[in-house]
Every structure is written in structure tokens, then in C-alpha cells.
Amino acid sequence: MTVLLEPDQHADPSVVEDRPRGIDPALPKVDRVFHGVARSIGALVLVIMGAIGVFLGYQSIPTFQRYGFGFFTESQWQPEKDLLGISSVLIGTFTVAIVALAIAFPLALATALYISEYAPAKIKSGLVSLIDLMAAIPSIVWGLWGFFLIQPKAIHIAHWLHTHLGWVSFFHVDTDPNASQWAQSRYAASAFIAGIAVAMMVLPMAAAVMRQVFSQAPPGEREAALALGSTKWGMVRTVVIPFGRGGIIGGTMLSMGRALGETIAVVLIISPSFSIKFAPLEVGTETVSALIAGRFGEATSAQLSALLTAGFVLFIITLIINTLAALIVARSRSGALTD
């Protein structure tokens, strides 16, 4: 047999290099077609996303060329004086988002824990759809709700916080809280009130992500805790919450991404103000998206580029936050459930 072959590797199997051989999966046609369709649709989503980024980035070039880094440090947005910058707007954007998260986080956590751990089976699915329904309420409705129903109440909360915690700069408002006729208008149209409306908008998503990871907590570990004589709360604290930590953080950050971009409800509630301050209770603030919505109509082409640049900055920030959130969820035990 071997005489026909060159005295190469074939003659002596021990000489053959031992490395993984290629395997042809030989998928049936149906599988190949489905594979192709699924992959192209997935790629399309990425392409659209990338195209938006490229478009915004391209539109931003003139603005960055003209204002340079000053675009990030200038607080005013006065095209007539050629003053364009987003420092105060970015601060306002984050102020609204942080207030929204400070309100939404505990509510979402409690809601998710109640639904996944305590709610009787009969009302569980009803509650889940109710929360999902909350996400379907248009943001303009939340804006109106915030403006007409919440604002008249919230200014009293803001006044109370200012009166009692005003020594913390975060709660400071530039007026005398103890005046016999305290200035209600100083507490209206603030980041605090906008934040309440935005909180209601991000709550369903945060609660849904958290509920999902809580419900995946391993039954074996739950039973282990209970069989040791734990109370239900003890079990939740030692098994469910540690297991769901990735989902808690990830869900909160995803909500943060949404809160940063929320527009119409914020536009309705706040009155524009461009000062660099971190005073959520005080009247007036401005966010990137509210700025774009408010100035878009009357903008010249140079101003339009500046607005798109502001949008580009927000896009990048949101992208980073959402990517981090996705990474955290995927790396946590709850996200990488292989067991």
C-alpha cells in the first residue's frame, strides 16, 4: 500500500500534525436560508444604528471646527451672540435623569420584588401586564400629568425639602423658604418635577428587567435557604437579590439611557434656563433633547449643525451607558445562566 505513496506523512501516522480538523456542518437548505435571513436582519439593525451615528458625527464636524472644545464648556445657547455650548444643558440632562432614577429605582425594585416573590399567583400576570401597560402610555400624557397634576403638589414637597434640607446645596433654591408668602413660582418648572414624570416613564423597563432576573433565581438555592429556617425576606436577601444584582444594575442603567433622552414630557414641564447649577428643586433647567425640540424649528443651517452636535453627544453618552448596562447584565450570574 505504502509503496504507491511518497514517503511522506501518510506513511507514518505519528508524523501527522495533530491539530483540530475542519468540520463541515452541512446544514440543510432550510437552515441555511433561515440563518441568512436572521443574520441579515440582525446586521440591518446594526447598520441603521451605525448610520445614525455616522450621520450625526458628520453633521457635527462644522460645529466642532468652529467652536472646538469650547462647545463643551460654554453654558449659553445664544446664536445671536455666537455663543453655543452644552455644559449647562448636559448638567440639566443629568439632573433630570438622576432625579428620575432616584425615584424610579426604589419603586422599580420594590415592584419587581413584590411581583416575583410576594404577589399571589392569581394577580401576578395581571400585575405584569399592568406594568407593561404603563410603558405604553405616551410620553406627552406623562408630561401633562406632571404639569397639571403633579406640579401643584410637588412644589410643596420641594419647598419642604428646601426648608429642612436646604443647607445641602443639592436642595437649595434661591429664595427665602421661610417667607410668609413663599415664592411658589421659584419651585415650579424644575428638574425635580420633570424628573418625576420621567421616573414614571422609565419605571416599567427597570421593573421588567429586575423582575425577569429575580424570577430566574435558582429554585435549589431558594429551597436551601428556606429549609434552613429562613424567613421569606431572608431568602430574598441572601438568594434572590445577590443573584439579581446584575439585573438591578443593568436595568437601572438602561433606564438611565432612556431618561437621558426623554424629550416631550420634559419640554412640557421645564422652563428653559442655561445656568450651570445643580439645583433640581429650583425653577428652570434645560436638557439636550428639550433644547433640540425647542430650537429646531427656527434654526439656521449652522445652528442646526450645533443642535445635531448636541444630539451626537447625547447619542454617544447613551450608547456608552447602554453598552455598559448590557455588559453588566451579561456578565452577571443572572445574565450568563448556563446551569
Added chain:
Amino acid sequence: MTALVDTAPLGETHAPGGTLEAKAISAWFGSNKVLEKVSLTMPANTVTALIGPSGCGKSTFLRILNRMHELIPSAQLNGEVLLDGDDIYASGHRITETRKRVGMVFQKPNPFPAMSLADNVTAGLKLTGTRVSRGDREALIERSLTRAGLWKEVKDRLKEPGAALSGGQQQRLCIARSLAVEPEVLLMDEPCSALDPTSTRRVEETIYEIKDQVTIVIVTHNMQQAARVSQQCAFFLAEMGTPGGIVEAGATEQIFGDPRDPRTEDYVNGRFG
């Protein structure tokens, strides 16, 4: 029972095991009845093995003994379980107290994976709000791990997470965790079915060593294991379409050597199931 004086040094004594008495236990999942009027006495400080083919209700019966059964939404039951004479299902009996006194080891090892080995052992104390001093805690960790036959293997790595152990070690860690709360009864639901022969032997040695301090009820599919570790045996069977029940219960030697019921004889000799 024994006239020997207890020579264990102070601080190493354990509450003696409790007596469990199941009286006319029936159980349902939804409308499906899985156990019918099962009565069995599990005397203190003995190992009772529950044997029988799959689906005969052994595990359900075991889970009824420490009120884990009711965690399943559609589960219901009837009858009484007396722990040292008191019905654990009587109103006013705290479920957490019952489960603390009647511990459980599961089929699949379920340590808390993110907790260190030491924290796993003392998890039960933390969960039941039992406070111990630092020194006592360390002594308790060593004692519990020693009783579970794991101390020598892990004494230098107590800070590693529970998930870092092999399956057999994890199961012994779970036994140590259960023993740390000093239960009177330890229920074991096929504790060795996921383990290799060596780990199985270690768990059996552990059972042998702790049976003087704690009453053990073990579900097993392994006839040799039942014969090796138990003093008393109950053979469960659910015949076609009927709920499960005990065919025969008695001393292990009698069940394996001289069973009264032909079905028991067939089962222990491996002729069915």
C-alpha cells in the same frame, strides 16, 4: 437507650435527635392524589430509609416532614406530622422554627455559590437571626465541616466561594450547612444520586457518624445504600393509577432479608422498579 456516659467535652454536645411521627398523610398536587394515608414513625437517632420506584411519593412524603411541600403552588395535604409529639402543621407553629429543627439536604447540591465556604456553613445562623460570637463561629464552622467529613479538604480555603468545590464536596458542604443550625432531624432527598462512588462513600460515613446526634430520614434509589446506612426501612409503591403508599416498613434487616410482602421482595432484589 444506652447506659454509656456521654463523654463529649462541653460545648460539643448536641441536642439529641427528635422523633418524627407521620400520621395518615395524604398529599395532592392539584386534583392528583399522590399519597394516601401514609403513617410512619421515625424514631430518634435512627436512620430511616425510604425506598421505592420513581414517582411513588417518597420525595413528596419527605418534603411534607419539614413543610417544604407547601412551597409548590398547587400542593395540598392532610394528616399530621408530630415532631416530639407536637403537630408541625398545627396553627401557631412557626414554619421557620419547624424547618430549623428539621433540616434538609437536597438531591442536587445547592450551596450558595457566591458565598465563601465559611459563610455557607453559617448561612443558617444568619438566616434564622442566631447570633454567635466570632470565636464560637469559627469553632462551629470547624465542628460542622468535621461532622460532614469535609474539614480536612477545605480548612485552608474557607474563604473560597462555594461554587469552587467539586459536586461531592458541595454536597458535604450542604450537609455541614444543615448541621450548623443543630437540627433534631435531617431529611436527605437522594443526597448521593449526583455523586461519584467516592463522594457517596464519604456521605455515607457522615451519616453513620452523625446518627447519634440527629434523626435521619433518607430517600434513596440505591438498595445497597439503604441496606448500608439505615436501621429502618419503608418501601413505598404507587401501583398503576393509585396514589402512593407504604407497602411495608420495618427493620432494614427484615425488609431486605425476610420481607413479608412479595412486592417488597421483588423490589429489593431488583426484579422491578
